[in-house]
Amino acid sequence: MENIDIGKKVEKFRKAKGFSSRELAKIAEITPSMLSQIERGLANPSIQTLKVLAKALDVPTFSFLLEETKTEDLVVRSHSRKKMVVENLSYELVSPDFSGTLATAIMTVPPNTSSSEKLLEHKGEEVAIVIEGKIKVFLDREEYRLEAGDSVKIPAYMKHKWENSFTEKAVILFSVTPPAF
Incomplete structure (x- = not known):
């Protein structure tokens, strides 16, 4: 199994919802710097933080943990x-x-x-x-x-x-x- 980049998925879902980093951080009740570190892969979010982010982004928590589908497949x-x-x-x-x-x-x-x-x-x-x-x-x-x-x-x-x-x-x-x- 490949390493899954949770931060990139958080960023992708955030942008799809049209949220700025500050807006998502506020909704999820985490600091903007913590969100920035998560998105850049410098911090690993806890399960609780993933749950909060998932709720704020209106996506299932497990969606952060799924491997990307390779389009060539x-x-x-x-x-x-x-x-x-x-x-x-x-x-x-x-x-x-x-x-x-x-x-x-x-x-x-x-x-x-x-x-x-x-x-x-x-x-x-x-x-x-x-x-x-x-x-x-x-x-x-x-x-x-x-x-x-x-x-x-x-x-x-x-x-x-x-x-x-x-x-x-x-x-x-x-x-x-x-x-x-």
Whole structure:
């Protein structure tokens, strides 16, 4: 774990709120020199001081302790997506990983293939759009034929499956929250 610069985070939140150092120090009931030392990394604030600063800035206390997200970790190049093949179905992860509350993937379903033998359910809510080809989606006891451009929302715990009984592959882009593949 990298060293977390709490002072820089305090300064960032202060500036985002439009407070001067003196204004924040007054609201938080600490001296302006103490706030200056914290922001410049010359003093380590106590937990109590962090709580007071968090309240004054209207942010959760733990937000000072979180590591920064590296923006390069948020970009996924098309040639370097994580891929998985399960019984002829292929999945490419469009989102960087499964951390967080949302994941997006591309599912390719070859002709005469289905996502499962029977209808399955999972805790994640899902939204999908057909990018290429056509496919049947089964939602509980109903069957729907979707073509390129059509989309579907699948509520959490709804039994469903995908079936390509056509002669061309189907490509579906879908997002699931929380991630549950």
